[in-house]
Amino acid sequence: MKIETGPAVIVRKRMGKKASSRIRAAVSYMLLCAGALFVLTPFAWMISTSLKKKTEVYVFPPEWIPSPAQWHNFIDAFTIFPFHRYTLNSAIIVVFVLAGALLSSSFTTYGFARLNAPGKNLIFMILLSTMMLPSAVTMVPLYILFNKLGWVDTFKPLIVPSWFGSAFFIFLLRQFYMGIPRELEDSARIDGCSSYGIWWRIMVPLTKPALATVAVFSFMSTWNDFMGPLIYLTSEEKRTIALGLSYFQGSARSAPELHLLMAATLYAISPCIVLFFLCQKLFVKGIVFTGVKG
Amino acid sequence: MANRKRLTPARREALDCYVFISPAIIGLFAFMLGPIAASAYFSFTEYDILGTPKWVGLDNYVKLLHDPLFWQSLKVTLVYAVVSVPLGLVVSLFLAVLLNQNLKGIFIFRTIYYLPSVISGVAVALLWRWIFNPDFGVMNWFLGKLGIEGPKWLYDENWALFAIIIMSLWGVGGSMLIYLAGLQSIPTEMYEAAEIDGANRRTQFLYITVPMLSPVIFFNLVMGIIGALQVFTEGYVMTSGGPNNSTLFSVLYLYRNAFDYLQMGYASALAWVLFIIIFFFTLLVFKSSPMWVYYEENRGATK
Numbered sequence: 001m002k003i004e005t006g007p008a009v010i011v012r013k014r015m016g017k018k019a020s021s022r023i024r025a026a027v028s029y030m031l032l033c034a035g036a037l038f039v040l041t042p043f044a045w046m047i048s049t050s051l052k053k054k055t056e057v058y059v060f061p062p063e064w065i066p067s068p069a070q071w072h073n074f075i076d077a078f079t080i081f082p083f084h085r086y087t088l089n090s091a092i093i094v095v096f097v098l099a100g101a102l103l104s105s106s107f108t109t110y111g112f113a114r115l116n117a118p119g120k121n122l123i124f125m126i127l128l129s130t131m132m133l134p135s136a137v138t139m140v141p142l143y144i145l146f147n148k149l150g151w152v153d154t155f156k157p158l159i160v161p162s163w164f165g166s167a168f169f170i171f172l173l174r175q176f177y178m179g180i181p182r183e184l185e186d187s188a189r190i191d192g193c194s195s196y197g198i199w200w201r202i203m204v205p206l207t208k209p210a211l212a213t214v215a216v217f218s219f220m221s222t223w224n225d226f227m228g229p230l231i232y233l234t235s236e237e238k239r240t241i242a243l244g245l246s247y248f249q250g251s252a253r254s255a256p257e258l259h260l261l262m263a264a265t266l267y268a269i270s271p272c273i274v275l276f277f278l279c280q281k282l283f284v285k286g287i288v289f290t291g292v293k294g
Numbered sequence: 295m296a297n298r299k300r301l302t303p304a305r306r307e308a309l310d311c312y313v314f315i316s317p318a319i320i321g322l323f324a325f326m327l328g329p330i331a332a333s334a335y336f337s338f339t340e341y342d343i344l345g346t347p348k349w350v351g352l353d354n355y356v357k358l359l360h361d362p363l364f365w366q367s368l369k370v371t372l373v374y375a376v377v378s379v380p381l382g383l384v385v386s387l388f389l390a391v392l393l394n395q396n397l398k399g400i401f402i403f404r405t406i407y408y409l410p411s412v413i414s415g416v417a418v419a420l421l422w423r424w425i426f427n428p429d430f431g432v433m434n435w436f437l438g439k440l441g442i443e444g445p446k447w448l449y450d451e452n453w454a455l456f457a458i459i460i461m462s463l464w465g466v467g468g469s470m471l472i473y474l475a476g477l478q479s480i481p482t483e484m485y486e487a488a489e490i491d492g493a494n495r496r497t498q499f500l501y502i503t504v505p506m507l508s509p510v511i512f513f514n515l516v517m518g519i520i521g522a523l524q525v526f527t528e529g530y531v532m533t534s535g536g537p538n539n540s541t542l543f544s545v546l547y548l549y550r551n552a553f554d555y556l557q558m559g560y561a562s563a564l565a566w567v568l569f570i571i572i573f574f575f576t577l578l579v580f581k582s583s584p585m586w587v588y589y590e591e592n593r594g595a596t597k
């Protein structure tokens with residue numbers, strides 16, 4: 001970070017600086033490794049437990065490498081609880097939420113970013129301020145509303161709201177729309193293209209990277225969502241992965257099956273981990289974009 | 295078609311604009327503003343969802359003042375927020391500064407530190423519940439190695455909340471990344487100039503890094519407060535609010551009143567109190583921001 005080739009004034013200090021920057025690097029590495037240990041140990045602990053025999057779980061001090069590794073724990077976890085069913089439920093919800101979030105957010109952002117109408121800016125400001133609204137306030141009335149509609153114990157309360165644009169995604173996409181030259185639109189308009197055509201044929205293809213970010217974030221929050229399914233899904237066969245896991249623990253309390261619980265947890269987080277490694281850049285971009293430019 | 299032809303271009307544009315933003319407007323009213331108004335109304339009623347809401351005036355709010363569990367939940371939530379938010383802020387800023395150096399393999403550390411933020415909620419809570427197991431968990435094993443006898447963590451009312459705060463540090467990767475981006479946007483010439491003037495690293499950190507980063511700190515602080523005051527999953531999954539209500543977070547208590555005891559009116563009153571508290575803290579941070587948040591005017595020009 002520091003530039004060593006400064007003006008003549010600091011050359012005198014250089015020799016001492018080199019040594020001190022080396023010490024600094026060494027200290028930094030030590031701190032970073034200590035932090036990495038704190039971050040990685042829980043993962044190692046989860047993997048280790050998930051491959052143990054039931055009797056090995058309750059051994060102290062713990063054995064880190066189970067021998068032999070009990071790979072069938074993953075199959076056993078599936079026989080105790082129908083995780084394939086839960087996976088399917090989560091997948092259905094995710095697909096519909098993704099479709100809704102992408103279409104509605106992209107569509108509404110075009111209006112906010114490119115078109116003018118009286119009151120538009122006021123609506124945008126109100127929309128942005130809802131990002132700070134605690135969801136606890138709307139929790140009860142939304143439940144009452146969805147209950148009146150007869151939507152409790154269906155996936156609808158978890159899906160439908162995503163079809164009306166989310167403030168967070170609109171904000172993120174709007175930043176992206178700003179960077180697209182207007183000339184493209186103008187020439188399309190001269191050729192007789194309507195606003196809808198411009199949105200679909202020009203803006204959607206050009207904002208694909210931003211839409212990918214929206215998709216990734218939307219996937220994560222939906223897959224990991226716990227409170228929504230907990231409130232709205234009552235019957236057993238409709239549970240999502242996250243909800244299923246929490247019930248697995250409930251049963252694990254009476255009959256300790258921690259190795260299976262950890263196997264199930266590992267299974268539940270694996271899509272997120274894989275997705276993270278596949279699209280690291282998108283993650284970083286999305287977080288940085290909304291965080292810093294905000 | 296004929297109707298459309300009569301429109302001037304500006305009117306046409308306005309019409310299109312409304313069509314484009316209509317989903318957001320509908321969503322705003324149906325899922326945000328409407329429910330907020332409804333919540334305010336329900337907080338003055340007694341409503342068990344099966345019958346009809348009965349107007350009871352301020353009864354719910356009076357009841358709340360005499361409810362020891364409400365005060366307990368408020369205490370737990372505030373302690374959690376007051377400890378975990380500044381702690382998380384300092385740790386993630388410190389990590390970001392460490393990661394902002396030109397060291398070999400630094401990107402591997404960035405990936406590692408961000409990894410826990412990818413998973414959240416139930417999985418994290420279940421994992422850490424097992425880590426904090428007093429007899430067989432890895433936390434007490436590690437402390438034992440250091441010669442410390444670990445507490446009972448989640449089974450001890452004096453330690454349970456603290457355990458959840460430690461756990462929250464595992465997820466600082468998101469805000470760390472935001473700080474990192476902020477650090478990288480600080481022009482290096484500033485540090486070079488300071489170096490020529492003989493400023494040491496501590497002075498540079500306090501007089502360049504912190505002021506330049508203050509808008510990012512502000513953002514993370516606001517988001518951190520809003521998030522910390524609404525913690526739910528940890529309390530629900532790891533401890534069920536126990537032991538002895540030592541982890542009874544406000545939203546958990548709200549959830550129980552609404553969905554376990556079916557007291558929708560009382561739950562709405564709790565939600566409003568929480569809303570006001572969150573609003574108060576956010577306002578406090580906003581109002582104090584001119585004193586410590588530094589916005590450089592010139593930088594806006596490059597945007």
